[in-house]
Amino acid sequence: MSEENTRHIKQVIAALRKDKKLKKGLEKAQVKQLWKDLMGETIDKFTSNITYQNGILTVYLTSSAMREELNRGKNKIVNLLNKELGEKVVKKIIFK
Numbered sequence: 001m002s003e004e005n006t007r008h009i010k011q012v013i014a015a016l017r018k019d020k021k022l023k024k025g026l027e028k029a030q031v032k033q034l035w036k037d038l039m040g041e042t043i044d045k046f047t048s049n050i051t052y053q054n055g056i057l058t059v060y061l062t063s064s065a066m067r068e069e070l071n072r073g074k075n076k077i078v079n080l081l082n083k084e085l086g087e088k089v090v091k092k093i094i095f096k
Contacts, residue, residue, distance in 0.1 A: 027089050028052045034084050035059065039077075043070070050066070055091035067095045 031052045036044050049060040050059070061067045066091045074093050 024073050027085075030085060031057055031081065031090060034081055038080055038084065052090075055089065056094060057090050057092070057095060058094045060096050 032050050035047070035050055038057070039047075043066065046061050046063045046066045047059060048062050051058045059070070061070070074095075078090050078093055082088050
């Protein structure tokens with residue numbers, strides 16, 4: 001296999017994200033996985049469900065105290081997720 005045919009995985013993902021049919025599904029999967037990776041095991045334990053649609057990430061939590069704590073840092077969390085994604089994908093987070 002020549003070097004021209006070998007592509008870095010980020011380049012492949014970036015190419016797939018440009019395909020509108022695949023973009024939404026990839027974003028959804030990436031956002032859900034990033035939540036787990038970036039928020040850590042402790043917060044993940046209190047997370048019962050995560051949904052993502054049209055730029056809105058909805059996180060269902062089992063602890064009202066954790067919900068209040070995360071509400072205070074919404075903007076920071078949005079910025080962190082978008083930084084990892086490389087573009088503004090998450091526009092809003094709702095904690096329930």
